[in-house]
Amino acid sequence: MVRGWDWYGDGSVVLVDIPLACCGLEIEAAIPETAVEVDGDTPARHRVVTVSGTITTALADDVAAAVESQRTIGPTTVVGFGACPAAGGPYWDAYSVVKGLDQLVQVDRFVPGCPPTPQALAVVIAEVRDEFPR
Ligand code: SF4
Structure with missing residues (x-):
């Protein structure tokens, strides 16, 4: 089962993270106590x-497949969280690192x-909820 988080507990925004390194810990730190864990x-x-x-x-093919699999479920905003998915981060010149998530999938x-700070994720989720009102 892929873990997901119903961020506001009302079905408005479900977060699914694909954690690959340190930034995944920031995502964990960002999840509010009021969020409800759900099947992703x-x-x-x-x-x-x-x-x-x-x-x-x-891991590139698996990451792309995981993102595209989420898109098939419903309206989705794909977020590259941190310098690594933006452009390779500190490893930008490593042969074994993809130089940006947008080389694999469409990124919103x-x-x-x-x-990034955990608060930065909270801002993105609030913006998404406002962009896609009931
Ligand atoms: S952007 Fe920095 S903190 Fe995030 S995964 Fe890459 S190296 Fe780690």
Whole structure:
């Protein structure tokens, strides 16, 4: 089962994270106590899928497949969370690192930082909820 979080507990936004490195810990830290853990495949008005961390070439196909799988469930905003999914981060010149999530899939937003703050994710989710009202 893919873990998901009903961020507001009302089905408006479900977060699914694909954690690959340190930025995944920032995502964990961002999840509010009021969020409800759900199956990541649970339908919602909108889903936010974050890819948090360094994308190695070895995992590239799996990451792309995981993101596209989420898109098939319903309306989805794909977020590259951190410098690594933006452009490879500190490993930008490593042969084994993908130089950006957008080389694999369509990305709707990038959140800068190494790592970004947990609050930055909360802002993105609030914006998504406002963009896709009932
Ligand atoms: S952006 Fe920085 S903190 Fe985030 S996964 Fe990459 S190296 Fe780690």
